[in-house]
Amino acid sequence: MNWDKKDLLGIKELSKEEILLVLDTADSFKDISKREIKKVPTLRGKTVITLFYEPSTRTRTSFEIAAKRLSADTINISSGTSSSVKGETLKDTARNLESMRPDAIVIRHSMPGAPHMLAKILDSSVVNGGDGAHEHPTQALLDLFTIREKKGRIDGLKVVIIGDIAHSRVARSNFFILRHFNTEVVCSGPPTMIPPDIESLGVKAEYDMNKAVRDADVIMMLRIQKERGGISFIPSVKEYSTLYGLRKEHIEKAKKDVIIMHPGPMNRGIEIADEVADGPYSVILDQVENGVAVRMAILYLLIGREA
Amino acid sequence: MKNKVLLDKKALERTVTRMTHEILEKNHGCAALSLIGIRTRGIYLANRLQKKIEDIEGIKPPVGILDITMYRDDINKLKSPVIKKTDIPFDVNNGTIILIDDVMHTGRTTRAAIDAIMDLGRPKKIQLAVLVDRGNRELPIHPDYAGIHYTANPEEEVLVRLHEVDGKDEVVIVRS
Numbered sequence: 001m002n003w004d005k006k007d008l009l010g011i012k013e014l015s016k017e018e019i020l021l022v023l024d025t026a027d028s029f030k031d032i033s034k035r036e037i038k039k040v041p042t043l044r045g046k047t048v049i050t051l052f053y054e055p056s057t058r059t060r061t062s063f064e065i066a067a068k069r070l071s072a073d074t075i076n077i078s079s080g081t082s083s084s085v086k087g088e089t090l091k092d093t094a095r096n097l098e099s100m101r102p103d104a105i106v107i108r109h110s111m112p113g114a115p116h117m118l119a120k121i122l123d124s125s126v127v128n129g130g131d132g133a134h135e136h137p138t139q140a141l142l143d144l145f146t147i148r149e150k151k152g153r154i155d156g157l158k159v160v161i162i163g164d165i166a167h168s169r170v171a172r173s174n175f176f177i178l179r180h181f182n183t184e185v186v187c188s189g190p191p192t193m194i195p196p197d198i199e200s201l202g203v204k205a206e207y208d209m210n211k212a213v214r215d216a217d218v219i220m221m222l223r224i225q226k227e228r229g230g231i232s233f234i235p236s237v238k239e240y241s242t243l244y245g246l247r248k249e250h251i252e253k254a255k256k257d258v259i260i261m262h263p264g265p266m267n268r269g270i271e272i273a274d275e276v277a278d279g280p281y282s283v284i285l286d287q288v289e290n291g292v293a294v295r296m297a298i299l300y301l302l303i304g305r306e307a
Numbered sequence: 308m309k310n311k312v313l314l315d316k317k318a319l320e321r322t323v324t325r326m327t328h329e330i331l332e333k334n335h336g337c338a339a340l341s342l343i344g345i346r347t348r349g350i351y352l353a354n355r356l357q358k359k360i361e362d363i364e365g366i367k368p369p370v371g372i373l374d375i376t377m378y379r380d381d382i383n384k385l386k387s388p389v390i391k392k393t394d395i396p397f398d399v400n401n402g403t404i405i406l407i408d409d410v411m412h413t414g415r416t417t418r419a420a421i422d423a424i425m426d427l428g429r430p431k432k433i434q435l436a437v438l439v440d441r442g443n444r445e446l447p448i449h450p451d452y453a454g455i456h457y458t459a460n461p462e463e464e465v466l467v468r469l470h471e472v473d474g475k476d477e478v479v480i481v482r483s
Contacts, residue, residue, distance in 0.1 A: 001387065001388070001389060002386075002387070002388065003388045021388065021389070024389070025388070025389070025390050027392065028374070028390045028391060028392045028393075029390070031392065031393065035426070035427065036428075037426045037427075039426070040377040040378065040423075040426065041377070041378060041422070042377045042378075042382060300388075300390070301388055304382060304383060304388075305382070305383050305384075305385060305388060306383045306384055
């Protein structure tokens, strides 16, 4: 098994072998976070910059902790405090940052393809931390890691993803990752939030949530992407919540050992009820924990080794 | 050129038996002893030492598995990106740890292993046991217990084969 990629731009570009290598590597790195001394020297002397043009709590912190646990130095830049407010273009910002010789740049941007553009002009490794409604590869990797960890397998599972599918980069990356496995992937949500050609990704659309969750092994809830106009695709938040909010009654229709996932941030009372988010089936905080391990694996694979 | 057998099955068994006695003699038994095998063949040597210690003393010291990849000084040059798990199911603080590897060469693996253990806690002592000491050290590190010493030329490779992974027990010198 080998890894020869400079960048992580999307799940679409990864082979099944590469996906499993990330998961296995993450499995070894996960133990470090449970130790008293949460640090190994693997990326000593490396520098990781996170460049976030969209808000983030989890992803940015997760990348920073991942880099630090591997002994890399980290610098965080968010759009509000960067020279982008003075009119500097993304390309110029990136080229200027590269002059300070970082090894990896993690970028989040509302423009789909922004990481791909940077990857072409930079020698540093570029990691996509979410680009518009396009991809969020580390989220899909940590989701798959969590599914495999909790279920002991990936093949043969029914995975249901519910919510604003059309505007969700998490959903897209998950569709791309799950098609490598023998899984039944069903999405549900208002018809206005489900792309008409969704079946081309191997995903079945079921607009009735009560039918969608039947015998599900995994239920993944998504929030309405207000920043991408999601709210204008539904008559009202209240109606959306009634029809597509996850409550206890839905869990009873799923498999007995169903797991409930959410990439965060959650809008409690809209797409997920408290009783579910905090209930025994929820693995939402495990996802966050696993995110650090998966990002450690990605940083190690991208910059820990000579090309 | 022909391969040279340094230890055959019987000789390897006797060597491990002798090492067991040396470990027990030096530590006055095995009361505070734990064994840590370095991946891959160190694990199986550790298991064998554990068995022999149990046969002699009636006490089974715990065995841990150490993967040193994250601590290697040449990690950026490795061909394979795979990092396997470290599994040490006991507290490393305060006791004596016998670190076990198949072949000792430059000393760099041992350096990495010591650093890895120190990140897990503060053992009272770490002692090093290797089946073959092939010389040519690059760091000032030496084994406390060596099965055999063989000063190998740079073009010689010392291969430890154990039946758990290789289907047979032997130590051979392969010349390129």
